[in-house]
Amino acid sequence: MPEALLPTIHGPRDLKKLAPDQLPQLASEIRHEICEQVSKTGGHLAPNLGVVELTIALHYVFDFGHDRLLFDVGHQCYPHKLLTGRLGLLDKLRQKDGMSGFPEPKESEFDLFSVGHAGTAISTAVGMARGDDVLAGGKGESDRSVVSLIGDASIVNGLALEGLNNAGTLHRQFLTVLNDNGMSISQPQGAMAGYFDRVRVSPTYHDLKRRGKEVLDRIPGGSILEEVYHRGGEMLKAMISDGHMFEHFGHICIGPVDGHDFPTLIPTLAEIKDIDRPVLLHVKTIKGKGYEFAEGDATKFHSPKPFKREGCRVEIDSGGRSFTAAYADAMLDVMANDEKVYAVTAAMGPGTGVDKLIEKFPERTLDTGICESHAMDMCAGLAKSGLKPFFAVYSTFSQRALDQVFQEVALQGLPVRVCMDRAGYVGGDGAVHHGFMDIAMFRTFPDVVLMAASDEDSLRGALAFMRDHDAGASFLRYPRANVAEQPVEENTTPFELGKAVCIQPAKTDKPDLAILAYGTTVIDARSALPMLREHELDVAIYDARFAKPVDIALVTTLLEAGTPILTVEDHLVDGGFGSAVLEAANAASLDTRLIHRHGMPATWVGPDSRTNQLAGANLDAAGIAQRARSVIQSAKSLRATMPGVSVERG
Numbered sequence: 001m002p003e004a005l006l007p008t009i010h011g012p013r014d015l016k017k018l019a020p021d022q023l024p025q026l027a028s029e030i031r032h033e034i035c036e037q038v039s040k041t042g043g044h045l046a047p048n049l050g051v052v053e054l055t056i057a058l059h060y061v062f063d064f065g066h067d068r069l070l071f072d073v074g075h076q077c078y079p080h081k082l083l084t085g086r087l088g089l090l091d092k093l094r095q096k097d098g099m100s101g102f103p104e105p106k107e108s109e110f111d112l113f114s115v116g117h118a119g120t121a122i123s124t125a126v127g128m129a130r131g132d133d134v135l136a137g138g139k140g141e142s143d144r145s146v147v148s149l150i151g152d153a154s155i156v157n158g159l160a161l162e163g164l165n166n167a168g169t170l171h172r173q174f175l176t177v178l179n180d181n182g183m184s185i186s187q188p189q190g191a192m193a194g195y196f197d198r199v200r201v202s203p204t205y206h207d208l209k210r211r212g213k214e215v216l217d218r219i220p221g222g223s224i225l226e227e228v229y230h231r232g233g234e235m236l237k238a239m240i241s242d243g244h245m246f247e248h249f250g251h252i253c254i255g256p257v258d259g260h261d262f263p264t265l266i267p268t269l270a271e272i273k274d275i276d277r278p279v280l281l282h283v284k285t286i287k288g289k290g291y292e293f294a295e296g297d298a299t300k301f302h303s304p305k306p307f308k309r310e311g312c313r314v315e316i317d318s319g320g321r322s323f324t325a326a327y328a329d330a331m332l333d334v335m336a337n338d339e340k341v342y343a344v345t346a347a348m349g350p351g352t353g354v355d356k357l358i359e360k361f362p363e364r365t366l367d368t369g370i371c372e373s374h375a376m377d378m379c380a381g382l383a384k385s386g387l388k389p390f391f392a393v394y395s396t397f398s399q400r401a402l403d404q405v406f407q408e409v410a411l412q413g414l415p416v417r418v419c420m421d422r423a424g425y426v427g428g429d430g431a432v433h434h435g436f437m438d439i440a441m442f443r444t445f446p447d448v449v450l451m452a453a454s455d456e457d458s459l460r461g462a463l464a465f466m467r468d469h470d471a472g473a474s475f476l477r478y479p480r481a482n483v484a485e486q487p488v489e490e491n492t493t494p495f496e497l498g499k500a501v502c503i504q505p506a507k508t509d510k511p512d513l514a515i516l517a518y519g520t521t522v523i524d525a526r527s528a529l530p531m532l533r534e535h536e537l538d539v540a541i542y543d544a545r546f547a548k549p550v551d552i553a554l555v556t557t558l559l560e561a562g563t564p565i566l567t568v569e570d571h572l573v574d575g576g577f578g579s580a581v582l583e584a585a586n587a588a589s590l591d592t593r594l595i596h597r598h599g600m601p602a603t604w605v606g607p608d609s610r611t612n613q614l615a616g617a618n619l620d621a622a623g624i625a626q627r628a629r630s631v632i633q634s635a636k637s638l639r640a641t642m643p644g645v646s647v648e649r650g
């Protein structure tokens with residue numbers, strides 16, 4: 001057994017001390033560590049297994065202590081982290097104070113941006129390249145190389161293409177590495193996926209050499225391409241691509257090359273490292289490389305929960321019934337009952353449950369690929385044509401379509417239905433993925449309706465309401481969580497525009513508090529009740545159902561009776577449901593001093609379990625009970641001063 005190499009790598013300097021023939025051993029150790037860890041904690045397995053050699057080669061050739069390395073999405077950063085001194089953090093992957101699953105500047109100076117959304121790397125890289133050049137004192141190009149790593153499904157995102165378009169005007173070194181594994185989370189979508197499929201990697205060095213000669217015949221004399229060709233060594237000559245589509249973005253295109261082959265990767269990167277023009281290196285890799293189960297089902301192992309391996313059998317922990325599964329089943333019924341319903345996802349078929357709908361209703365379901373802005377506008381078009389589009393999107397990614405909701409949806413009064421999964425804290429993905437601002441964003445628009453589901457029945461009720469709501473856009477949020485095992489009985493009552501339901505009436509006609517909970521905090525508020533009753537407090541609980549319009553009749557009744565209100569939500573306090581209640585009460589000239597808001601604090605919350613994140617924000621049952629008690633306490637003295645309000649119970 002050769003001695004393990006990975007523990008000796010405390011940074012890229014140690015990596016550079018290795019001989020090229022030691023790199024395959026290092027790659028296999030990195031794969032092993034990642035697979036072992038992800039099997040315990042969950043995480044992005046297949047994307048990381050696919051870029052092990054590529055990442056080693058990049059660090060072997062460049063010096064990212066000085067040069068710039070930008071990851072797109074960032075879900076493929078684990079090998080990079082292990083090569084930059086973070087092996088010790090791996091055993092707490094995606095946990096508090098452990099290794100974040102995404103690049104994280106707080107963790108290491110080798111990580112430049114906290115990223116998690118697709119399409120950003122090239123644009124930020126262009127900014128850094130321009131910034132470094134300016135700071136080099138106007139003497140032209142800085143000596144810092146800039147490299148971005150982006151996947152085949154992300155490079156067609158509008159933002160990435162905007163970045164490439166700008167990058168193509170640079171007159172300096174600028175390398176974009178296209179990691180083409182022929183996969184998004186599931187199958188990549190759109191016309192470009194077919195193009196990448198057709199661009200094949202040349203299998204042998206001989207082939208490459210022949211191709212190099214052919215290319216030279218076609219290169220226009222005096223062009224930068226010709227210059228690069230003549231400056232380059234044999235390897236580069238063979239790999240310059242002529243006719244690659246990204247040439248039209250002003251890039252010299254190299255490849256495709258085999259992204260698992262060190263003898264190809266290292267000399268190629270070494271040759272293109274100093275080309276003082278934008279270069280796109282097209283690399284073909286296998287998502288899940290090294291483990292048959294992950295290569296065989298890269299979708300299932302894109303970001304699995306913890307799993308067990310016994311021989312060839314791999315079993316992913318099953319985790320109960322998720323809101324996603326409930327959404328898929330409810331939508332199957334909605335689609336079966338209404339032929340106008342059309343389901344859309346932007347590359348999140350498995351994560352949103354829309355993959356189930358594609359199977360059953362392929363003619364009325366579409367995956368647009370990673371392009372939320374386009375998907376939203378496509379939904380506007382579908383609605384305009386008379387269909388009922390339901391766009392299932394993670395709350396965090398809906399942010400990409402804010403302007404489309406404004407211009408093409410809300411302003412037009414179009415009934416696009418937006419179903420936001422992963423609303424609230426999302427757990428291990430951390431700050432880049434929490435759905436903390438959807439209420440604040442979308443309630444700004446006139447005439448739209450905002451709802452939240454608290455359990456499976458309310459999810460179904462909301463979807464039924466949305467199906468029939470043609471008066472404008474509607475938004476529904478639900479979390480990355482399981483539906484309550486013990487449903488709320490009252491949630492079988494149909495949704496009525498702007499009407500809350502009482503799920504726990506007060507015991508007396510002078511309750512100490514009314515909790516207006518939004519979404520699954522209803523369930524936590526219900527669990528808080530025994531803790532309040534222990535203190536002989538009389539608390540009513542309402543499932544608010546709507547953040548827009550607010551149930552102002554209920555709020556009026558409560559405030560006029562002097563009942564303090566505590567709003568609770570799994571969303572930022574600023575601009576959220578509670579703020580909507582406060583504003584509505586103020587607009588109705590009600591005394592708002594008895595309204596208190598409870599929700600996510602305005603801080604960036606890192607990776608942890610969702611349960612811990614909720615507890616940390618006092619949004620679990622104990623936290624809600626504690627806040628309720630303190631609100632009751634402070635309201636008592638205020639109520640004593642209010643005319644016509646008695647604090648004594650009758």
Ligand SMILES: Cc1ncc(C[n+]2csc(CCOP(=O)(O)OP(=O)(O)O)c2C)c(N)n1
Pocket residue numbers: 047050073075076116117118119150151152153154155179181183184185287346347348370371372397400
């Ligand atoms: C704006 C945005 N939409 C959706 C996602 C969810 N997402 C994360 S990775 C991924 C697939 C990316 O595919 P690709 O870039 O080819 O990388 P691969 O996973 O194949 O390595 C998707 C859709 C995201 N991170 N950002």
Ligand SMILES: CC(=O)[C@@H](O)[C@H](O)COP(=O)(O)O
Pocket residue numbers: 073075116302303351422426429480
């Ligand atoms: C990187 C990315 O955006 C997705 O892979 C996301 O992390 C998946 O999240 P879920 O595990 O909640 O589906």
Ligand SMILES: [Mg+2]
Pocket residue numbers: 151152153179180181182183184
């Ligand atoms: Mg891919």
